[in-house]
Amino acid sequence: MTVIKNAKVLLNDELVQRDVQYKDGKIVAISKVIDDTNDRYFDAKQAFLTAGLIDVHVHFREPGFEYKETIATGSKAAARGGFTTVIAMPNLNPVPDNPKLLADQIQRNTDNGLIHIAQYGAISANLTATKISDIKGMAEAGAAAFTNDGKGVQTADTMLQAMQAAASVNKPLAAHLEDDSLLHGGVMNAGATAQKLELPGITGLAESTQLARDLVLAKATGVHYHVAHISTKESVALVRMAKSAGVNVTAEVSPHHLLLADDDIKSDNALFKMNPPLRAQADREALISGLLDGTIDMVATDHAPHGSEEKSKSFRESPFGITGIETSFQLLYTHLVKSGVMTLATLMKRMVASPAETFQLKAPTNIAVGEVADLALFDLEHESDITVDDFQSLGKNSPFVGWRVFGKTLATWVDGEIVYEDQTK
Structure with missing residues (x-):
């Protein structure tokens, strides 16, 4: 012993x-x-000493993008961050969008991971198809939940079918909210900083309009609908209103959206480029308020490692995403708990208990015999x-x-x- x-x-x-x-x-x-x-x-x-942290949104990049991250290195990073359970995203190559590929990915996670790694299945083939995947088959193969993370589901009909299928197997459906018709080549939040840096902006409407659509569909289907990396004050208000109306909706927020805003970007530095982008200070404040009052259920890192060369390019050329699983607790404890914004107990609920309960994970949420x-x-x-x-x-x-x-x-x-x-x- x-x-x-x-x-x-x-x-x-x-x-x-x-x-x-x-x-x-x-x-x-x-x-x-x-x-x-x-x-x-x-x-x-x-x-x-606490029960291990839980992250429902990580990118471990294997297979297909091992120069960015592997399951081994990603799980080492998670362990260094204090995480013992994560759910990995499906934007891989090949995408786990059918039962066999999903089962193969779960086995790969088990063989190479230091920690517990659950796996998302893709809503549709290659994350972009309008016809939904075999969600029932992937649920039987062990999928923890379903998402097309990295891509917004562009048609209401695809989302409706996906919600119906996810509801039938009692699994969460997590949405990356992004209306492609409103992007216009944007690389950062539309606002004064984008104008100053002469970079194309992404309006918050690209997120909130798709969220409004999805909340109506979620109400109709009864699915457990989960909002990935929420970033705007309008989205927080929509989730709050939907919860009060009885919609089965949960939401996550990433540490960078809680701690940074677009006016923290002083130059064309792609280390600040992520999707959704850093929004305005008013959005950041709304996210903190939402996390405090439970409108936002949990913190999720959206750990998105990239190669150093590709992230050394400009905002226009660099990929979206930042690494975050090794620094999330430290940053949030320092800037939210130690500063008096929230209690340590609340932070632990948002980083341990809520993720486990929301995604029905077999993970401890407290220290108990x-x-x-x-x-x-x-x-x-x-x-x-x-x-x-x-x-x-x-x-x-x-x-x-x-x-x-x-x-x-x-x-x-x-x-x-x-x-x-x-x-x-």
């Missing part, structure tokens, strides 16, 4: 010191003091720098490099096995 000594755990929304003992991958005892000469010990040194020992240990007391040299991800494309943060990950356990341990502590 192993005892994690001198840990701080959340109990009734307060941090209290506890020892946590686990055996054969499960927690067997929690007490103020556990002394057993037969145990191995891990000294937490008063750091914060009998739970699987999927755990993460964070240093809340000391500052550290975000540096690319420490990244486990192949992607170094983060606008947060150089930021000073609290909450560094000290160790991560999956099924009672240490899969990451900080060597600088």
Whole structure:
């Protein structure tokens, strides 16, 4: 057996010191003091111990784009970020858009991952077809949910059929909201910064108009409809209104949309290029409010690694997306919890309990006897720098490099096995 000594755990929304003992991958005892000469010990040194974080939106790029990321490197990055369970997106090559490819991808995730990796199936072939995929067959093959992430579903009929199929198998349908007819070649948020940098803008209407359509369809079908990487104040208002009307809708927000706005972009620097783009300060404030009041159910990183060369190009030429799974807890703890915007308990609910419950994941949501020992240990007391040299991800494309943060990950356990341990502590 192993005892994690001198840990701080959340109990009734307060941090209290506890020892946590686990055996054969499960927690067997929690007490103020556990002394057993037969145990191995891990000294937490008063750091914060929690159930492992859960991310429902990651891109691990394998197969097809291994120069950006692999399942091995992506899961190492996740472990370094304190994540023990993720759901991987289907924009791969080949796209897992049928039961065989989906089953193959699940096996690939299992064979190569350090952590628990669930898998999305594609709504339609190649993420772009108007005819929906075999959603029932993919659900039987193990799909956690369905999405065409990276592409908006352009026709209402395709979305209606997908919702009906997802509802019939009781699986969530996650929407990347993007009306292609409103993009006009945009590469960042339409607004004063785009005008100043002489770059084409993307109106928030490309997101919110598709969301309005989908919420009506979701109400009609009863599907569990999930909004990926929500970014505008109009979208937050629509989700809030839909929830009050009884629509089965949930939503996620990415750390970068909570912490940055388009006026933080001072030059043509593609490390700030993501989809949806960084919006205005009013949108950022609405997202924080939505996360606080539960309109937005969870944080999801949209971890999107790219090669250094392609992200060194201009906004016009570089691909959308930033890496984020290694820095999300640190950034949010520092800028939302330590600053007093939200409590640590609320942040953990949005990063652990809500994702697990919303997507019906077999993952622990608290530290309790009998739970699987999927755990993460964070240093809340000391500052550290975000540096690319420490990244486990192949992607170094983060606008947060150089930021000073609290909450560094000290160790991560999956099924009672240490899969990451900080060597600088």
